[in-house]
Amino acid sequence: MPKSKPRVAFFEFTDCEGCQLQVANLGLSLLELTKVVDIVNFREIMSEQGKNYDVLVVEGSISSKHDEERLRAIAAKAKVIVALGACATTGGVNNLKNLKSLEEQKKSVYGNVIDPVPDALPTRAIDEIVKVDYYIHGCPIYGPEFLKVMECILLGKPYKVPQYPVCVECKQNENICVYEKGLFCLGPVTRAGCNSWLPNYGNVCVGCRGLIDNPAANAQKDILEKYGLTVDEILEKFSLYCAGKKDRAKYEKEIKK
């Protein structure tokens, strides 16, 4: 990082902009952050547009030729690339679109006569196109993790995404195990880092942060044993966030083999 304040630019592609909103919602913390970085591009909340930047924060997944070209162009100017939120890190819920024929979906949406989205492509995560240096997972992201990652960037050190399952955090939070309530939960195979947000509020983990590396080996084994489950069985139940290329590969190579 240069000695002067690093310049940070936010760009978004196909998504709901909820993750940038989590950043905007940091409120006073965001104002504090602007003491050490210059935010030069954040279209959702500002008209000024800086042409140069050091840190590029990308939100959203890539789902058209235009998206792909634009991402390559803005990435070429950046020293550090951050993928912000599930759509950027794994493709997020947008991956569900890839499970069906794009042509059929276009026809069912816009009819047979006009195609207003001729350059639409299947959904891809950011790192299927450019190299990503920092990953901030989640749908939406967890605000405190964003600040942690920014700190790492400023110090020039890597950020290690937790590779243990959500169950670890859920136990620390003393939640009643979701399986105890007769429900299925992706906690045993999903990357931690969200502080077990959904189980804390009585819902089930749906795996929005993506699968841990090597789910077959690193899953929360005691939970699986206690409830007589296999990793396979849990994953069968959910595909909301696990339809992405990387997660599918993990699932197929390491679990189905």
Place this chain on the structure above:
Amino acid sequence: MKKKSKNKDVKIDVHYLTRVEGHGDITVDVKEGVIKDCRFKVIESARFFETMLCGRLIYEAQHLTSRICGICSCGHSLASIKAAEDAIGVRPHDDTILLRKLLLFSEQMDSHVLHAFILVAPDLLGVGSIFPLVKTHRSVIEMALRMKKLSDFAGEVLAGRHTHPISFVIGGLTKMPDLDRLKNLYAMMIEARSDFDKTLKLFKKLEFPSFERKAQYVALSNDQEYAFYDGHINVNGASLIEAQNYLSIIKEEVRDYSSAKFVSVNNAPYMVGALARFNLNGDQLNKTARAAAKYLGLNRPCYNTFMNTVAQVVEWGHCLEESILILKRILKEGLNDKNVLVTPFPRREEWPIRTRPGRGVGAVEVPRGILFHDYTVSDNGVVTQANCIIPTNQNINNLEADMRKIVPEIIDKQSEKEMTLTLEMLARAYDPCISCSTHVLDVRFV
């Protein structure tokens, strides 16, 4: 006499309008004083949400559709839940409805503050974003952030978080809000009254562009209250239609230059959102909001689109006082867990017995206007058809009509740069949410 504009050529091309949610372009092409082209193009990539929904369990619909929009994910959740409940025959308890209204109020407040202070106010103060205002108007920005924090906290207390709420599901909540935190929320809301007073003084000083075009206005209305959560579709104050029959009056069309569909009523554009609600239901606002409207010079009916932001400020006050009333009641009478708590994924044998063929419609007033979710559900609980009509889509047609009226009015008075800003401000007045609008997808899956 020959007018100057007869010869004037203007070409405006705003690529990626800023300070809005999502990607949209404004294009205006005037040749020798004649408008050749005047468009608002939605260039956000299509997301195919409704096709993604088809084939999934109805109990996943809220989770998935809240991801349509990060700003109005509570509104999408509630429209989704209402549509699902209507389709499969679930009746939530009154306590649940009370909590849903509270959540919806907090989202209106959150979105309105974001729009009025962070997205619109910089235009009126002649700067490009709130960041320069941190130096020149620090106390205003701090107040806006405080007001925003209030809604964020409300979302957290009620639903776990405001963006993509966690605990609001079909039939009720998966976790009861903590009473102590509700007490904190109540105290914060009482304190926020003084921020509302300051906001009114601030907006009284701001000058909005003058412009008038009598549009059609559409909003939910009901006898009991200023409608947000429930009601019939009110068209121009002239007719009331059941929400379930929305397709009998609302028509959609595809145009080749936009990934969002264009929507009309009576073959003409119409406006939804705070100004439409105010024009149709303004007499049902509470005392605080009525006084605020009077103070800010917002009178019914108001045909100036730019005043939509003022109507949002007025609604902020309304939602604050209504929230205070609900919280007072909850803190006094308490909530019965048994009435509210449900599981997010009931077992097959616990599913409700359907009382009607499985189609349901949920209509809710979200910050930008009326939102429809419409699902058809099979006997085994799978979504077979889905349709969502989003406020921004309903407004785009009306925005283009406004643009066609305002361009000839300003063409002789403003430079191209000034015209660009005026048109940007006009688009921003609608508070467009473009991510949302690309999901207006009518799906017929066989």
